[in-house]
Amino acid sequence: xxxxxxxxxxxxxxxxxxxxxxxxxxxxxxxxxxxxxxxxxxxxxxxxxxxxxxxxxxxxxxxxxxxxxxxxxxxxxxxxxxxxxxxxxxxxxxxxxxxxxxxxxxxxxxxxxxxxxxxxxxxxxxxxxxxxxxxxxxxxxxxxxxxxxxxxxxxxxxxxxxxxxxxxxxxxxxxxxxxxxxxxxxxxxxxxxxxxxxxxxx
Amino acid sequence: xxxxxxxxxxxxxxxxxxxxxxxxxxxxxxxxxxxxxxxxxxxxxxxxxxxxxxxxxxxxxxxxxxxxxxxxxxxxxxxxxxxxxxxxxxxxxxxxxxxxxxxxxxxxxxxxxxxxxxxxxxxxxxxxxxxxxxxxxxxxxxxxxxxxxxxxxxxxxxxxxxxxxxxxxxxxxxxxxxxxxxxxxxxxxxxxxxxxxxxxxxxxxxxxx
Numbered sequence: 026x027x028x029x030x031x032x033x034x035x036x037x038x039x040x041x042x043x044x045x046x047x048x049x050x051x052x053x054x055x056x057x058x059x060x061x062x063x064x065x066x067x068x069x070x071x072x073x074x075x076x077x078x079x080x081x082x083x084x085x086x087x088x089x090x091x092x093x094x095x096x097x098x099x100x101x102x103x104x105x106x107x108x109x110x111x112x113x114x115x116x117x118x119x120x121x122x123x124x125x126x127x128x129x130x131x132x133x134x135x136x137x138x139x140x141x142x143x144x145x146x147x148x149x150x151x152x153x154x155x156x157x158x159x160x161x162x163x164x165x166x167x168x169x170x171x172x173x174x175x176x177x178x179x180x181x182x183x184x185x186x187x188x189x190x191x192x193x194x195x196x197x198x199x200x201x202x203x204x205x206x207x208x209x210x211x212x213x214x215x216x217x218x219x220x221x222x223x224x225x226x227x
Numbered sequence: 228x229x230x231x232x233x234x235x236x237x238x239x240x241x242x243x244x245x246x247x248x249x250x251x252x253x254x255x256x257x258x259x260x261x262x263x264x265x266x267x268x269x270x271x272x273x274x275x276x277x278x279x280x281x282x283x284x285x286x287x288x289x290x291x292x293x294x295x296x297x298x299x300x301x302x303x304x305x306x307x308x309x310x311x312x313x314x315x316x317x318x319x320x321x322x323x324x325x326x327x328x329x330x331x332x333x334x335x336x337x338x339x340x341x342x343x344x345x346x347x348x349x350x351x352x353x354x355x356x357x358x359x360x361x362x363x364x365x366x367x368x369x370x371x372x373x374x375x376x377x378x379x380x381x382x383x384x385x386x387x388x389x390x391x392x393x394x395x396x397x398x399x400x401x402x403x404x405x406x407x408x409x410x411x412x413x414x415x416x417x418x419x420x421x422x423x424x425x426x427x428x429x430x431x432x433x434x435x436x
Binding site for chain 2: 039043046048049054058061074078136138139147150154156158165167169179180187189191192219224
């Protein structure tokens with residue numbers, strides 16, 4: 026391909042097409058080439074919208090809170106332990122779970138792109154993919170966490186995990202005080218997406 | 228490549244705008260862009276490395292000024308053009324204006340590399356990330372190149388993205404999680420009590436002597 030075929034904006038004085046028009050253009054091209062089967066594609070997208078999400082990760086966390094043997098398996102071989110609850114697949118084939126303690130706080134980021142554990146957390150929120158989070162999580166995590174509402178004392182060690190290869194991370198938050206009387210199902214409702222990314226504590 | 232996608236440690240982006248809840252797709256076009264991306268991936272099968280690099284090759288101003296689903300849309304268009312499925316001119320015409328695609332691939336696969344699955348390093352080994360700043364795709368972020376760390380975990384061997392992204396084939400190479408102190412990464416600007424684990428292919432590492 027010549028440089029001209031590539032996106033050198035300086036050679037293309039015409040205005041940027043609206044993003045909706047660009048999406049429609051791609052759909053037209055894919056359809057004309059027989060590469061676009063809306064039925065199959067919609068079922069994939071609907072799976073992301075309705076079946077993959079932080080509720081799955083919350084079930085993993087709640088199980089680990091009530092079952093010490095499960096917790097041990099989760100921290101030793103997370104992919105297998107998560108599969109016990111029926112969750113797995115793309116972006117979840119190599120899972121590592123990192124546990125918070127009173128002295129250690131874990132924070133997950135993908136500085137290079139948007140890697141995220143789809144089977145347990147779903148698709149990432151917009152802020153997780155944007156430059157502010159990706160640039161600062163590895164550079165000034167304590168200040169970033171404080172800004173996002175999680176003030177950690179200076180004696181809490183922060184471990185940041187940049188998912189730059191195949192592993193995808195899930196944070197195991199500490200079980201909050203005052204939840205002794207809750208059932209496993211009720212505990213699921215206590216767990217938040219942000220706590221499993223590590224930008225919040227419960 | 229030392230592109231704007233390689234964001235770790237940059238300053239100036241301000242606070243994180245994190246609403247308490249948000250929909251999976253903010254607008255209908257995002258859902259459709261995601262769907263079209265899936266269709267492209269199924270039709271062409273570029274693999275993760277080539278896909279990621281097609282985003283990294285975006286014009287940096289466009290990259291920083293657009294949302295992630297627009298990145299995916301641009302990658303979809305770029306890979307379709309590069310596969311010969313369509314042309315930029317056709318996309319411009321159908322979109323009724325400029326349909327920006329990514330710049331040309333300037334990378335080349337590493338030479339003299341064969342599949343290796345037996346790890347050379349063990350947990351606890353001191354390693355240094357090579358500093359080579361390739362013009363093509365790599366998963367060794369700029370902020371750890373040249374830095375010293377400790378092997379914290381051995382992971383499975385995986386295809387080296389630096390080769391896969393540039394027609395270098397599927398070359399298995401061990402992967403590790405390497406722990407760096409914030410002081411090592413950021414000098415006097417780093418804090419005590421902060422470590423950063425970065426997951427790296429063995430090809431990126433050398434013994435720290």
